[in-house]
Amino acid sequence: EAGVAQSPRYKIIEKRQSVAFWCNPISGHATLYWYQQILGQGPKLLIQFQNNGVVDDSQLPKDRFSAERLKGVDSTLKIQPAKLEDSAVYLCASSLEVYNEQFFGPGTRLTVL
Amino acid sequence: AQSVTQPDIHITVSEGASLELRCNYSYGATPYLFWYVQSPGQGLQLLLKYFSGDTLVQGIKGFEAEFKRSQSSFNLRKPSVHWSDAAEYFCAGTGGGNKLTFGTGTQLKVEL
Numbered sequence: 001e002a003g004v005a006q007s008p009r010y011k012i013i014e015k016r017q018s019v020a021f022w023c024n025p026i027s028g029h030a031t032l033y034w035y036q037q038i039l040g041q042g043p044k045l046l047i048q049f050q051n052n053g054v055v056d057d058s059q060l061p062k063d064r065f066s067a068e069r070l071k072g073v074d075s076t077l078k079i080q081p082a083k084l085e086d087s088a089v090y091l092c093a094s095s096l097e098v099y100n101e102q103f104f105g106p107g108t109r110l111t112v113l
Numbered sequence: 114a115q116s117v118t119q120p121d122i123h124i125t126v127s128e129g130a131s132l133e134l135r136c137n138y139s140y141g142a143t144p145y146l147f148w149y150v151q152s153p154g155q156g157l158q159l160l161l162k163y164f165s166g167d168t169l170v171q172g173i174k175g176f177e178a179e180f181k182r183s184q185s186s187f188n189l190r191k192p193s194v195h196w197s198d199a200a201e202y203f204c205a206g207t208g209g210g211n212k213l214t215f216g217t218g219t220q221l222k223v224e225l
Binding site: 004033040041042043044045048056091093101102103104105106107 | 218
C-alpha cells in the first residue's frame with residue numbers, strides 16, 4: 001500500500017514570496033490533515049479536511065495561509081506572502097475516517113530567507 | 114487546556130540498556146494516547162496507541178507503553194535499546210475528539 005506522498009521535499013524562498021505544497025493521501029482515506037512542525041517543537045495542526053470539507057482550521061493563519069482539497073483526494077497548502085517564521089516542516093497526514101490512526105507523509109522542509 | 118507534556122528534551126542511553134521516555138497528559142476524560150517516532154528527514158511513524166482496555170500496550174519495534182490514570186502518564190519503554198532507535202519520539206493525545214495534540218518531543222541518543 002502506497003503511503004502519503006508530499007512534494008516538494010525541500011523548498012527555499014525569500015520572504016514575501018509565495019509557495020505551495022502538495023499532498024496525495026493514502027487511497028480511500030477520507031480525512032486529511034496539514035501540520036506545521038517548527039524546529040524543536042511537536043507538530044501543530046493547521047487544517048483538517050473530511051472529504052473536501054474543512055473540519056477544523058482554527059490554527060491556520062488565514063491572512064497568509066490557504067488550503068484546498070478539491071474532489072476530496074489531493075490537497076494543496078499555500079503560503080502567500082511567506083514570513084521568516086514560516087520556516088518549518090509541513091507534514092501531511094491522512095486517516096480512513098475521523099478518530100482513526102493518522103499516517104504521515106515525509107514532509108516538506110520550508111526555509112524562508 | 115488539554116495537552117501532553119514530555120519533560121525530557123534529550124535522553125542518552127547506551128546500546129543494550131533499557132529505556133523509558135516520559136509523557137504526562139492533561140485531559141478530563143480518558144484520552145486516546147499515541148507514541149510516534151521521527152527519524153531525520155522522515156515523517157512520523159506510529160509506534161503504539163492506547164484507546165481503552167488493557168493499560169499495557171505493545172507496539173512495533175519492541176516498544177511498549179503503560180497507561181497510568183493515577184499518575185496521568187503514558188510512558189514509553191523498551192527493555193534493550195538498539196543504535197537504530199536513535200530518533201525523536203513524540204507523545205500525542207486527543208481528548209475524545211480527533212484533534213491530535215503533540216508533545217514537544219524527546220531526542221534519543223544511543224551510545225555504542
